[in-house]
Amino acid sequence: FSKKIPRWSKGIAMLSLTTSLAAYAPNMRAYAPSSRAERSAVAMASSDEFTLAVLGDLHLDPRDLDHSYEGREHFKQIFSETESSKFVVSLGDLGESKDCTGSGSLYAGTTECFELAADFLGGFGPKFDVVGGNHDLEGIDEFPTDEENLEAYCRILGKKTPQFCHEVAEKTLVIGLGSTVFRTAKYTSHEVSVDDEQVAWFEKTIVDHPAEDGWKVFVFTHAPIIGSGLRVLQECHVVNGCCWLNHNDGPTSKKFIEIVRNNACVKGWFSGHFHLSHDYEDSMSFPTDGANRGSCVFGQTAVMTARSTRDGRRQSRLVRGNKDGFEICTVNHAKGGEVRVDCEVTYQEDGSVGIVALPHEELDHDGYFRAYTPMEEDGCYIENRGGTLNENEEWDDTTVCWWHMSDGAVLGVHDGMVIEYDPTTLAPLGMVVSKDELAGRKVAVIDAGIDAAEGCNVDPGRGIECADSPPTDQALILYDDDTNDVTVIQPNEDGSYWRKIVRNKMHRMREQRRVKAAKKWIAAKVGEEEAGDVLSSWGPYTSTIGQVYKKNDLSLPAVSTKALDSTNRGKVIAQ
Secondary structure, three states: OOEEOOOOOOOOOOOOOOOOHHHHOOOOHHHOOOOHHHOOOOOOOOOOOEEEEEEOOOOEEOOEOHHHHHHHHHHHHHHHOOOOEEEEEEOOOOEOOOOOOOOOOOOOOOHHHHHHHHHHHHOOOOOEEEOOOOOOOOOOOOOOOHHHHHHHHHHHOOOOOOOEEEEEEOOEEEEEOOOOOOOOOOOOOOOOOOOHHHHHHHHHHHHOOOHHHOOEEEEEOOOOOOOOOOOOOHHHHHHHOOOOOOOOOHHHHHHHHHHHHHOOOEEEEEEOOOOOOOOOHHHEEOOOOOOOOOOOEEEEOOOOOOOOOOOOOOEEEEEEEEOOEEEEEEEEHHHOOEEEEEEEEEEOOOOOEEEEEOOOHHHOOOOOOOOOOOOOOOOOEOOOOOEEOOOOOOOOOOEEEEEEOOOOOEEEEEOOEEEEEOOOOOOEEEEEEOHHHHOOOEEEEEEOOHHHHOHHHHOHHHHHHHHHOOOOOEEEEEEOOOOOOEEEEOOOOOOOOOOOOOOOHHHHHHHHHHHHHHHHHHHHHHOOOOOOOOOEOOOOOOOOOOOOEOOOOOOOEOOOOOOEOOOOOOOEOOO
């Protein structure tokens, strides 16, 4: 039923086109990287030519700015070698999410952070703009609300709104959308959330600049969108529910790819968030046949500093174009600002694009840091006819498989976890079952409809509940062959399966401070050696019980309210 593959095997091949490069490549001779000695021989640019610096997560730390300033110098050198229109886009996460000043507060999202970022970005020379990332409203000790934090962010960085739109060359727009939620996030505060007003503005702006009239649009967001096909981190952003733009908002999260599919003017979309380099085949994705990505090339953007990189690379994106097309390049900050052309794109008369993805030696490495994305005919699909899915095998971290539930949900196994995937794009959404839960257990899909559960026959008084239940329902269960214990994997109330485990960061930080205060208090009261454990009790509590106390007995809680160790070590206080 399932396929065993090496843990990090490559699942996506680099785009390969047999048509000659010359047939597709735009006339980029005016943009070709020149040597230091040749930079004085710069020709005047025409109105359609542009050069964009695209900066990934900056995470500026006032104690450690050497690599940041070095990266800026690399771009200043590049800018000095062209007379084309120039623009700088920062993809957000401006400051380091640590106490960088000894204040006891996080540096990211503070006035001091915004002022340093404004000074740093202004030092590039050309005009700049910024999209908000998941750390940019993190000034929770300085600003009591997201609105106040956002106002300071916009004011100090010279922005009128979280979004932006600039015409950087003739009929060429750069558009940015920024995150506006941190304290009020329903789940993890590190979800990149674009508000409804921005989404409506974005759609109207795109529709008002159609490809038929010659418009080309490049979009910038901190996180990528569902359907982009870019590499994501299962062990970090997928399981934590902060992988995609508006990750926890199902309808809105899919709106962005719908806009791309319906509007050929969108030619490029750049994002950061993952701190991964450009040296992966799926650090870019293309509008190839069957991909359903409109006419848009999606690009992952790396980071400048060694402190922030996940894979040792220090890179930024460079985009250079004209009326005929554009090229996407990598600026290698570890090699003196060396420029590598990764992709050449030409505009076609019908609004589509011609693409040449250029191979380079850095792609020849193990495909680490990735999540599996199901694909039709990938040999890993299981036909769900009910019953045990892994009857004759053990699923482990080399197993790759996926299947549909009767309600349309798409589940699969990768890296020893059960993962939920978006049904329309097959993008990973989040973890359903963790490695420790799945290890050594069987997985089954069983009939759980009204007849199977015998709900109506057992209790006729539940007629309304029965009427609301779907005619066919399946339950995902885990069971142990040795103990015969069964775990039912309950879907969420919204019908999804993946676990929204990570809670709002502001609430978590306040709870941690209360625990620290309690530890300090009891130590002062009885002495360090006599102080006991400090546990926490909180809600909401998850149960199928419909009342807090058992009927007619207020001494017997139906829902456990026992205090727990907030560091999840499992210790409880008996009641």
